Amino acid sequence: MKTPDLRPETLCIQAGYTPGNGEPRQIPIIQSTTFRYETSEAMGKLFDLEADGYFYSRLQNPTCDHVAAKIAALEGGTAAMLTGSGQAANFMAMFNIAGCGDHIVSSASIYGGSYNLFAVTMKRMGLSCTFVDPDCSAEELNAAFRPNTKAVFGETIANPALTVLDIEKFAAAAHAHGVPLIVDNTFATPVNCRPLSWGADIVTHSTTKYMDGHAAALGGCIVDGGKFDWTKYPEKFPGLCTPDESYHGVTYTERFGLGGAFITKATAQLMRDLGAVQSPHNAFLTNLGLESLPVRVRQHCANAQRIAEHLQGHEKIAWVKYCGLPGDRYYELAQKYLPNGSCGVISFGVKGGRTAAERFMSHLKLASIETHVADARTCCLHPASTTHRQMNDSELAAAGVSPDLVRLSCGLENADDLIADLDQALAAE
Numbered sequence: 453m454k455t456p457d458l459r460p461e462t463l464c465i466q467a468g469y470t471p472g473n474g475e476p477r478q479i480p481i482i483q484s485t486t487f488r489y490e491t492s493e494a495m496g497k498l499f500d501l502e503a504d505g506y507f508y509s510r511l512q513n514p515t516c517d518h519v520a521a522k523i524a525a526l527e528g529g530t531a532a533m534l535t536g537s538g539q540a541a542n543f544m545a546m547f548n549i550a551g552c553g554d555h556i557v558s559s560a561s562i563y564g565g566s567y568n569l570f571a572v573t574m575k576r577m578g579l580s581c582t583f584v585d586p587d588c589s590a591e592e593l594n595a596a597f598r599p600n601t602k603a604v605f606g607e608t609i610a611n612p613a614l615t616v617l618d619i620e621k622f623a624a625a626a627h628a629h630g631v632p633l634i635v636d637n638t639f640a641t642p643v644n645c646r647p648l649s650w651g652a653d654i655v656t657h658s659t660t661k662y663m664d665g666h667a668a669a670l671g672g673c674i675v676d677g678g679k680f681d682w683t684k685y686p687e688k689f690p691g692l693c694t695p696d697e698s699y700h701g702v703t704y705t706e707r708f709g710l711g712g713a714f715i716t717k718a719t720a721q722l723m724r725d726l727g728a729v730q731s732p733h734n735a736f737l738t739n740l741g742l743e744s745l746p747v748r749v750r751q752h753c754a755n756a757q758r759i760a761e762h763l764q765g766h767e768k769i770a771w772v773k774y775c776g777l778p779g780d781r782y783y784e785l786a787q788k789y790l791p792n793g794s795c796g797v798i799s800f801g802v803k804g805g806r807t808a809a810e811r812f813m814s815h816l817k818l819a820s821i822e823t824h825v826a827d828a829r830t831c832c833l834h835p836a837s838t839t840h841r842q843m844n845d846s847e848l849a850a851a852g853v854s855p856d857l858v859r860l861s862c863g864l865e866n867a868d869d870l871i872a873d874l875d876q877a878l879a880a881e
């Protein structure tokens with residue numbers, strides 16, 4: 453389906469799957485591990501990547517492929533694959549081009565799971581990472597590169613710091629050093645920002661968040677923009693530019709072109725060997741979420757904006773962080789990259805510090821205490837007493853998490869009801 457000119461509302465409904473005459477209107481759940489062939493020769497062609505088709509759902513499954521194609525269309529990419537989680541998406545996007553002995557550059561303001569993946573787990577695999585302040589100068593950013601640097605990573609809107617990435621600045625530095633920029637677009641979603649259109653090369657998602665949107669299905673996705681020319685740097689990216697002996701000597705860039713090489717390699721090698729697939733049933737649930745994504749994202753953002761404005765003027769609130777608020781440190785960047793809205797997550801400090809924040813949260817009736825974000829139900833988290841509880845106040849400060857910080861993921865409830873809930877909890881002694 454050629455869909456470059458259609459808008460997100462239309463793509464969320466129509467892209468990725470077009471039934472033929474008499475076929476199911478909704479994407480069918482192909483809950484089958486394997487697929488039948490009449491001759492070994494026909495199947496052999498699939499193994500040689502000479503023919504398109506399915507043989508085993510660890511590599512590819514039609515339900516997952518339809519949903520991946522929808523997300524590719526939404527991001528304006530050329531190819532995409534689903535993964536079992538956002539963690540798997542970020543790991544595979546990176547490991548597809550960077551391995552033992554290599555180096556990557558990442559914004560320091562990223563999801564805790566991704567930070568740990570790069571700082572600890574991938575380090576154990578022999579891959580080092582330099583973390584940079586996302587607000588650093590172009591000079592500081594350029595200084596982070598080494599001859600063995602293979603990729604740059606950042607999040608459009610960082611979870612939980614709510615930093616907005618200057619995508620053009622990061623893309624320029626990456627391209628000046630002959631490497632791609634990978635952007636995790638989980639919080640913004642392609643409804644509010646399409647990083648590929650600002651110079652990013654690969655986009656990743658935790659579809660677990662707004663794309664599913666109902667706290668029902670864990671999942672991830674990798675989208676390739678198809679523009680990064682790996683063949684200009686064959687010594688940097690031998691996995692894409694030289695024959696893959698583990699796959700019948702195929703050279704991915706030659707056989708699949710710039711538009712298909714990255715995702716085909718990730719599927720044929722990494723999914724084959726690591727197996728972090730999304731189940732067809734989860735892909736089906738993710739697709740139900742995608743169908744209403746633009747409507748929901750608008751409502752999440754409207755609620756967050758109302759609540760952020762309300763809390764900003766509240767006598768019991770010390771500070772509010774939300775890039776939709778004029779005066780916020782990221783307001784200008786958000787106006788550029790996220791002109792129609794950012795996300796439904798805000799953070800704020802309760803006057804009285806750690807104990808006041810804990811007391812406030814214990815009195816909430818609608819907003820529930822969860823580590824999750826970005827689903828239909830409003831939820832909140834006090835990092836100092838949960839995810840970051842092993843840190844003392846000075847360690848918290850170094851991590852950018854103050855003891856009074858509350859992260860609130862604004863759901864789809866009525867904003868007046870949510871504000872009333874917050875007000876009664878702030879008033880409670």
Ligand SMILES: *Cc1c(COP(=O)(O)O)cnc(C)c1O
Pocket residue numbers: 537538539540542563565566607610611636638639657658659660661670671672
């Ligand atoms: C949640 C999240 C992830 C990890 O995704 P999972 O689906 O939980 O594995 C990665 N990046 C961001 C920005 C996230 O919010």
